[in-house]
Amino acid sequence: VVLAAAALSYERNLQKWELERTQQQAVTNYLNQVTTILLEIEGDLHAVENKRLQDLTTAITLTLLRDPDLDESYRGQIIRHLFRMNLIQKNEGGPFVALNHVDLRKAELRKANLRRVNFHKANLANADLRDADLRDANLHWAILSDADLDNAKLSNADLRNATLRNVDLRNTKGIAQSQLQDAYLCETQLPDNITLDPNQGCKQLKEWGR
Numbered sequence: 001v002v003l004a005a006a007a008l009s010y011e012r013n014l015q016k017w018e019l020e021r022t023q024q025q026a027v028t029n030y031l032n033q034v035t036t037i038l039l040e041i042e043g044d045l046h047a048v049e050n051k052r053l054q055d056l057t058t059a060i061t062l063t064l065l066r067d068p069d070l071d072e073s074y075r076g077q078i079i080r081h082l083f084r085m086n087l088i089q090k091n092e093g094g095p096f097v098a099l100n101h102v103d104l105r106k107a108e109l110r111k112a113n114l115r116r117v118n119f120h121k122a123n124l125a126n127a128d129l130r131d132a133d134l135r136d137a138n139l140h141w142a143i144l145s146d147a148d149l150d151n152a153k154l155s156n157a158d159l160r161n162a163t164l165r166n167v168d169l170r171n172t173k174g175i176a177q178s179q180l181q182d183a184y185l186c187e188t189q190l191p192d193n194i195t196l197d198p199n200q201g202c203k204q205l206k207e208w209g210r
Contacts, residue, residue: 023074030064031081045096057087058098066103072128076108083113090116100138135174145210159183163201163210169194184210 037053044050061082065075079099082088087096100120104127111131118138125145135155145165155174160182168189169175177194184201 019069023070026064026067026070027074027077030060030078033060034085034087054096057096061097061099062102072106073108075104076110076112076128079104079107079109079114080112083117089118143210154179163205164188165201165205165210 034057037057041050041053046054061078064070065078079088082097089096089098089100098118099122100118102119102122104122104124106126106128107124108128109132110128112129113133114137115133116136116138117134119142120138121141122139123143124139124147125143127144127147129152130148130150132149132152134157135153137154137157139162140158141161142159143163144167145163147167149167149169150171151173153173154169157175157179159179161184163184163186164180165184165186165188169180170189170191172191175191175194177196180190180194180196184205185196185198186200186202186205188198190196190198
């Protein structure tokens with residue numbers, strides 16, 4: 001019995017190590033691909049003649065982020081890498097990788113610098129956004145249900161039509177009532193200075209199955 005239990009434990013650990021190795025390799029391969037693409041660029045990063053490379057970078061990024069074998073910590077790492085490399089598209093356009101419509105459910109983005117990032121229609125449900133800088137971010141139509149926004153900076157973030165089901169906004173920084181006027185709130189915990197109905201969007205979200 002003892003030997004069987006030990007063998008089972010070893011097998012589980014082996015599977016865990018193999019998954020970890022596979023994920024690390026996937027991220028390494030991705031970063032190598034991005035580096036190769038950047039080396040092909042001539043002139044201005046955002047020039048029209050580089051549009052094909054921009055689209056290719058976005059495509060391989062979204063493909064990797066949709067990989068069901070890639071866990072939340074590695075997906076968060078990719079976003080951090082791209083931001084540090086100044087490759088994430090901001091509200092004013094510019095850099096390379098478009099993250100609108102991206103699937104970042106459960107992503108670990110604690111303390112991430114996401115200022116002015118375009119997350120239009122992104123799915124950030126259950127994401128760890130504690131202490132994240134989301135000032136001026138485009139979260140229009142984004143899904144933030146059950147996301148952890150404790151101490152997140154949200155000044156001037158565009159939250160129109162954002163889904164904020166079961167989100168605690170009481171410890172966020174810089175959020176104003178005007179930002180939430182058109183958001184879909186449901187079981188949302190609001191700061192004392194905001195007098196909106198915390199369930200103003202429940203009916204619509206129910207109709208949508210959210």
